[in-house]
Amino acid sequence: MNVVVVGAGAMGSILAGHLVRAGHAVTLLERGERARYLKERGITISGVADFTARCTVLTDAGPLSRTDLLIVTVKTYQSEAALASVAHLEPGAVLSLQNGVLKNEQLARVFGPEKVLGAVALLSGELLPHGEVRFTMNECLHLGELPEGVSERVKRVVAAFNQAGIHAAAAPGIQTIEWSKFVGWVAYVALSVLTRLETHKFLSDPDTALIGVRIMKETAAIADRLGIPLEDNAVFPVKTIASVSEGRAVEIWHEAGKAMATLAPAHRVSALQDLERGTHLEVEETLGYVLSKAAAEGVSAPTLETCYRLIRDWIGSWAEHRRRLCYSCRRAVTGSTAEARRAGIQMASIATVPSTSGTSTNVTGSSSLP
Numbered sequence: 187m188n189v190v191v192v193g194a195g196a197m198g199s200i201l202a203g204h205l206v207r208a209g210h211a212v213t214l215l216e217r218g219e220r221a222r223y224l225k226e227r228g229i230t231i232s233g234v235a236d237f238t239a240r241c242t243v244l245t246d247a248g249p250l251s252r253t254d255l256l257i258v259t260v261k262t263y264q265s266e267a268a269l270a271s272v273a274h275l276e277p278g279a280v281l282s283l284q285n286g287v288l289k290n291e292q293l294a295r296v297f298g299p300e301k302v303l304g305a306v307a308l309l310s311g312e313l314l315p316h317g318e319v320r321f322t323m324n325e326c327l328h329l330g331e332l333p334e335g336v337s338e339r340v341k342r343v344v345a346a347f348n349q350a351g352i353h354a355a356a357a358p359g360i361q362t363i364e365w366s367k368f369v370g371w372v373a374y375v376a377l378s379v380l381t382r383l384e385t386h387k388f389l390s391d392p393d394t395a396l397i398g399v400r401i402m403k404e405t406a407a408i409a410d411r412l413g414i415p416l417e418d419n420a421v422f423p424v425k426t427i428a429s430v431s432e433g434r435a436v437e438i439w440h441e442a443g444k445a446m447a448t449l450a451p452a453h454r455v456s457a458l459q460d461l462e463r464g465t466h467l468e469v470e471e472t473l474g475y476v477l478s479k480a481a482a483e484g485v486s487a488p489t490l491e492t493c494y495r496l497i498r499d500w501i502g503s504w505a506e507h508r509r510r511l512c513y514s515c516r517r518a519v520t521g522s523t524a525e526a527r528r529a530g531i532q533m534a535s536i537a538t539v540p541s542t543s544g545t546s547t548n549v550t551g552s553s554s555l556p
């Protein structure tokens with residue numbers, strides 16, 4: 187199979203590396219330092235699998251034309267620019283591993299709806315600072331025709347991934363799987379970013395659980411208005427949450443919190459890790475997208491809207507706080523630990539968070555901040 191992968195960070199490298207190792211003709215489109223690294227050293231994977239694979243790495247898609255499969259693995263906020271750079275390609279099929287459901291609309295606008303496959307990646311990985319990618323979970327890559335159905339091309343792509351070592355399955359109802367994951371994901375992102383708590387804590391706290399339940403119910407109501415059935419999944423029983431009373435749904439959150447406290451007490455949602463790393467959050471394309479759908483469909487989503495606005499403004503407040511702390515920071519950096527303490531700054535916790543403009547800003551992550 188001839189495959190083009192756009193964006194060779196964590197997910198792009200994992201998929202491309204496995205397909206290359208299995209003998210497929212893969213071209214990676216990357217940029218900057220990452221592209222240089224991949225050209226010199228190849229794709230190095232560790233964790234679930236350990237190997238290095240080499241393939242063609244381009245920084246410009248100009249020479250490419252036809253491909254059997256185009257895989258998009260840039261972040262959602264990078265999609266428009268990335269898709270513009272490959273809009274001239276003629277793919278047999280195109281899919282995106284991005285979180286959320288906006289991705290399919292974006293792909294359809296560029297390549298036509300008939301080319302787009304639905305995809306849900308229950309896979310995870312992390313691009314490490316020295317360039318290697320740690321492959322941390324290989325549960326299942328669900329693929330299917332949109333809104334539903336399993337075609338020959340889906341079967342071919344699924345078989346190629348399975349032969350390459352990526353667990354994949356053909357999904358007769360991929361839109362349901364995408365939205366069911368999304369309904370849970372929206373609530374997790376909002377709660378994790380707003381509270382900055384480990385997952386089991388915001389699942390177990392009565393107030394945060396109630397907020398999470400309301401977000402899930404509001405997002406599920408939008409899916410219902412769009413005619414998309416939901417299902418209970420491994421991450422969360424979203425169909426059940428949507429149909430039971432608020433009180434019962436909160437109990438389900440508490441049960442999930444107890445299980446998480448035992449199984450993975452240190453688990454933090456990836457959006458929270460992104461925030462703490464100073465990475466731009468995929469908020470507009472996910473929470474913002476749900477709200478735009480709610481407005482278009484006339485569905486009320488007050489809890490989601492409040493959380494969305496808090497997250498947007500909260501991130502801005504960090505940047506603003508940094509500007510106010512700038513003078514104290516400079517004194518702390520040049521002065522003594524005692525001066526730093528007097529300034530209320532923990533030196534080891536200087537971190538980077540994104541501003542609302544999308545640029546990254548260094549701020550202190552001390553507990554004295556909001």
Ligand SMILES: NC(=O)c1ccc[n+]([C@@H]2O[C@H](COP(=O)([O-])OP(=O)(O)OC[C@H]3O[C@@H](n4cnc5c(N)ncnc54)[C@H](OP(=O)(O)O)[C@@H]3O)[C@@H](O)[C@H]2O)c1
Nearest residue numbers: 193195196197216259260261262264268283284285310311
């Ligand atoms: N990582 C996971 O465990 C995981 C799991 C499931 C789903 N996802 C979803 O999958 C998507 C990708 O996640 P990720 O963690 O793999 O992201 P990532 O590590 O940030 O990788 C994205 C890569 O794409 C590159 N890129 C951006 N714009 C480009 C362009 N125009 N042309 C070429 N390359 C470009 C980025 O380069 P720069 O660094 O220069 O921007 C980066 O190397 C996200 O939507 C994420 O939510 C991730």
